[in-house]
Amino acid sequence: MELFFIDGRPDGMLTAEVFNWTGHVLRTPRTQIAKALARVEAGYTGVYVLLGEAEDGPLAYIGEGEDMRERLKSHVVNKDWWNEAILITTSANNLHKAHVKYLESRLVELAKQVGHTPLENGNQPTRSSLSEAATANMEAFLDTLNMVLPAIRVDLFLSKARPKAVTPQAGHLQRAPVFSFILPKYGVQATAQIDDGELVVQKGSLARGSWVGSAKFQSYSKQYDQLQQQGILVRQGDHLVFTEDYAFSSPSAAAAVVAGRSANGRISWTLPDGRTFADWEAASIGEAAT
Template identity: 55%
Template structure:
């Protein structure tokens, strides 16, 4: 397998604080990202890049549910001024352009269509867009350039806390296939005997992946303010968790940010994944297994 290549990302806090306008750029990439809170939209639209051709993402909540809208324009500022009146729910805008205004109308329509399709495929945040536009025809060279542009954009957006394109569902593969790719990948199980729930997971490339076929609680039973409450609802909405008798079942492998997040979804409430997950075989808690790995690294 090819080792991941590092990237150099530059964030610039325009207002001198994280809560204000932020620009993001990757080294050796012509793209430019500007994220602004709605309270600073007037100042943002006075910037030069706001009058370039590009795509934009509006993020917020509607009736307590996360919401997003993806659009394009040859002059983003003009489009956003219209949305400032017609769409009341958004609180953050993300403007994506290119240096020297190198994107044309066909480019931004392509990017818009691809971003809408990507957002809908992840299912993380419902879109306010009525339809998924058809990807416009471009030359083979332009398609290659726009796909490369998107690859870089997907690196930048999570850095400015835009996660609606993050795909955590993973293709369902057999245990033998995982072992063939990562022969030393540690495996873990979680047994919630009170509710006859069993889940399995594997740690691959730093991702804690709960495997398809694992069981979880039938519904979220913990505090609604817990961050995993919305994640549980998201997984149900995306049909990654589907009802199965008195439980729900994972229909796909799913990568979690931590063992505790994974355990919380399985339990349907707050959980300490450091002790809930145990190695298979061996029965070590994740915490003890992790401590052992640290000792081995230190003494190597």
């Protein structure tokens, strides 16, 4: 069980403080759900996320409750696909029903916009009516939550698409080297740059028109399919084209999607002078060490 707790230090758990935020986030595997629900915070008013796998791949569910413990108990009985739960509330239990209805609606909205993981939620939950001040507070709560969740490896709400505000006109990207991946036989040509530790394949890059790789690289093939479903990759003749900049967690993930099969991104991505990504990385480390 993992806990990211603000304004408190429960024994044996991960603790942190983020700008004096009073939110409380508990992440637990289903196998330890009884231990998690025994915690006092599980009975607070809050929102929760269920993560797991269905027959077609990853699946998530977002809900809310005035007593999250009771809602989770029902999901243990009635939903068998999930294997992790994230409970979100505040350390002082000062969220009320209208707050969590608003948060639930916004989280579903954000998850659908990102399109990272399909939701079991049916319709878009109704957003509760809050005062202007309360709405601003909930949006600030969400802003901080979106910094906290990736820290505990929950990327349901983390968009990999890079909007125009952070594409190459930004100073740090203007200075970043441009890597290329070219497969002349298949007309594939893509360019990418490093941004915040991720490899961002640039808008207009061409990828192979179909997945031809081995089924054992299922995570890459799923990402290839998901990017088409999200409209990040769209068909253009015999190829797929990136409609916007998109950040990959590794050079190999980016190379696999571009090539339509597994590929070693450390040698596939090259600079204009012929150096591979691995060469560039080694040189960068050498410079940093001097």
